[in-house]
Amino acid sequence: xxxxxxxxxxxxxxxxxxxxxxxxxxxxxxxxxxxxxxxxxxxxxxxxxxxxxxxxxxxxxxxxxxxxxxxxxxxxxxxxxxxxxxxxxxxxxxxxxxxxxxxxxxxxxxxxxxxxxxxxxxxxxxxxxxxxxxxxxxxxxxxxxxxxxxxxxxxxxxxxxxxxxxxxxxxxxxxxxxxxxxxxxxxxxxxxxxx
Amino acid sequence: xxxxxxxxxxxxxxxxxxxxxxxxxxxxxxxxxxxxxxxxxxxxxxxxxxxxxxxxxxxxxxxxxxxxxxxxxxxxxxxxxxxxxxxxxxxxxxxxxxxxxxxxxxxxxxxxxxxxxxxxxxxxxxxxxxxxxxxxxxxxxxxxxxxxxxxxxxxxxxxxxxxxxxxxxxxxxxxxxxxxxxxxxxxxxxxxxxx
Numbered sequence: 001x002x003x004x005x006x007x008x009x010x011x012x013x014x015x016x017x018x019x020x021x022x023x024x025x026x027x028x029x030x031x032x033x034x035x036x037x038x039x040x041x042x043x044x045x046x047x048x049x050x051x052x053x054x055x056x057x058x059x060x061x062x063x064x065x066x067x068x069x070x071x072x073x074x075x076x077x078x079x080x081x082x083x084x085x086x087x088x089x090x091x092x093x094x095x096x097x098x099x100x101x102x103x104x105x106x107x108x109x110x111x112x113x114x115x116x117x118x119x120x121x122x123x124x125x126x127x128x129x130x131x132x133x134x135x136x137x138x139x140x141x142x143x144x145x146x147x148x149x150x151x152x153x154x155x156x157x158x159x160x161x162x163x164x165x166x167x168x169x170x171x172x173x174x175x176x177x178x179x180x181x182x183x184x185x186x187x188x189x190x191x192x193x194x195x
Numbered sequence: 196x197x198x199x200x201x202x203x204x205x206x207x208x209x210x211x212x213x214x215x216x217x218x219x220x221x222x223x224x225x226x227x228x229x230x231x232x233x234x235x236x237x238x239x240x241x242x243x244x245x246x247x248x249x250x251x252x253x254x255x256x257x258x259x260x261x262x263x264x265x266x267x268x269x270x271x272x273x274x275x276x277x278x279x280x281x282x283x284x285x286x287x288x289x290x291x292x293x294x295x296x297x298x299x300x301x302x303x304x305x306x307x308x309x310x311x312x313x314x315x316x317x318x319x320x321x322x323x324x325x326x327x328x329x330x331x332x333x334x335x336x337x338x339x340x341x342x343x344x345x346x347x348x349x350x351x352x353x354x355x356x357x358x359x360x361x362x363x364x365x366x367x368x369x370x371x372x373x374x375x376x377x378x379x380x381x382x383x384x385x386x387x388x389x390x
Contacts, residue, residue: 024308024309025270028272028273028275028305028309029271029272029306030264030270030271030272030273031270032264032265032268032270032271033268035265036265058253058254059253059254059257059273059275062254062257062258062261063257063261063271066227066230066257066258066261066262067261067262067265069225069227070227070230070231070262073227073228074227075220075224075225075226075227076224076225076258077223077224077225078223078254080223110223111218111223111224113219114219114223114224
């Protein structure tokens with residue numbers, strides 16, 4: 001079992017409605033050993049794909065994304081959540097990302113100058129649940145005419161619809177830890193096979 | 196001259212009122228070569244200080260902070276900007292950080308469980324200007340009864356008051372690039388000596 005999965009079982013905190021908090025090693029406090037494992041697995045999986053850029057979304061995607069980008073020796077770019085009023089629409093690619101957790105929609109942007117049609121983009125994020133953030137990031141890459149090579153995800157909730165939506169869209173996904181079930185009554189986490 | 200300073204001169208964009216945008220290699224798109232240089236210098240400066248934790252503030256401090264934390268092999272912790280309404284005040288240390296750029300004050304928090312009195316904390320941030328964020332982070336560490344070993348800063352605007360305030364508070368600071376002057380008329384950046 002990977003170190004990330006061990007930490008999820010040991011330190012993940014289960015709340016009602018399948019909410020899993022992993023603040024102690026991935027989302028607020030970040031364990032460098034988890035990061036090194038992510039870098040190793042994601043690099044091994046995508047190393048022949050001629051990645052030119054790593055893309056994520058602020059804030060908790062930034063740590064794994066810069067570590068992976070450093071291993072590929074390519075720039076890391078993070079999309080920002082912006083207030084609509086402050087957008088300079090001619091200078092950014094913009095998409096909307098709905099948060100099921102918060103029940104709100106954010107405008108998410110990247111500067112046009114940092115994505116170009118030659119880019120082969122690896123998208124990194126800490127969580128994949130309903131796929132809203134991932135599909136938003138893919139939309140930004142599409143707007144630039146660049147290519148999404150695939151996604152690298154730290155923790156996937158396989159019982160939610162994000163992975164299925166990405167599979168159906170024909171996007172390659174590698175998830176470090178796939179969670180098949182979170183049982184808040186029994187305080188149990190069951191992993192799915194594979195990545 | 197360091198690679199970071201070279202990139203500031205080559206790619207920094209100067210706006211009126213001494214505003215310097217370095218989005219292309221540090222604040223939105225992040226150059227891994229800049230990160231490696233930061234890691235190398237900050238690690239060399241603080242390596243004997245028995246650092247137990249690296250602390251930063253979301254979002255653009257996260258990338259240098261996790262890279263430095265990985266080198267020290269200690270956890271990285273990032274403070275979050277929180278809406279006052281959503282704070283669980285018994286579970287977080289809280290401080291207020293004023294942004295001169297935005298003219299607004301943010302509530303900044305970290306979970307109490309991730310800072311403890313035994314911690315020797317290295318604070319990392321991308322920019323030091325008036326020192327508001329740095330002093331806020333120091334306040335959070337103080338509330339926990341932990342010790343601030345020092346700060347590692349990527350780009351310091353030495354003509355603003357942050358460095359002076361930190362020097363007067365007796366806090367050790369190592370800045371990768373100290374900017375003595377930004378001249379928007381002549382589109383010129385002049386570095387200060389030392390770190």
